[in-house]
Amino acid sequence: MGSAGASLGELIAAVANLTMVECVVLSGEGMGLGEAAAKDIDRAIAYYRDPEAAPIRLHRQPTDFTQWARGAAAVAIQRTISGTLDGASSPEKWPGRRIKNDAGDVKLALSSSVLGWR
Numbered sequence: 576m577g578s579a580g581a582s583l584g585e586l587i588a589a590v591a592n593l594t595m596v597e598c599v600v601l602s603g604e605g606m607g608l609g610e611a612a613a614k615d616i617d618r619a620i621a622y623y624r625d626p627e628a629a630p631i632r633l634h635r636q637p638t639d640f641t642q643w644a645r646g647a648a649a650v651a652i653q654r655t656i657s658g659t660l661d662g663a664s665s666p667e668k669w670p671g672r673r674i675k676n677d678a679g680d681v682k683l684a685l686s687s688s689v690l691g692w693r
Contacts, residue, residue: 580612584619587631591620597629602636609635 587599601609609616613635620631 578615579608580615581619583608583612584616585623587616587633588620588623591631592623592625592628595628596631598632598634600634600636602638602642604638606635606637 587601591597591599617633620633624631
């Protein structure tokens with residue numbers, strides 16, 4: 576576990592160094608590694624963090640199915656609107672109902688059936 580934890584810590588430090596963030600949230604299905612190798616992760620972050628940068632505040636946040644489902648829904652909405660879901664490349668191909676106002680602007684009204692919610 577030590578080398579995996581150290582590698583994760585090195586990755587966290589590298590990303591934080593490049594993006595100049597001070598707070599990192601470690602969450603998701605791999606939280607078991609974060610808990611089992613916490614000391615190795617913390618040591619690697621301290622070692623690889625830019626010495627002139629502020630220390631990284633690492634928050635370990637376990638997830639449950641509800642958080643996973645919210646994330647999946649957010650990705651589905653983003654991909655639907657950006658036109659990258661199911662090959663939809665233009666607003667004309669977007670699922671849902673398009674509403675025009677007097678100025679000719681088109682708004683997209685997504686329904687729960689479009690997003691797959693029941």
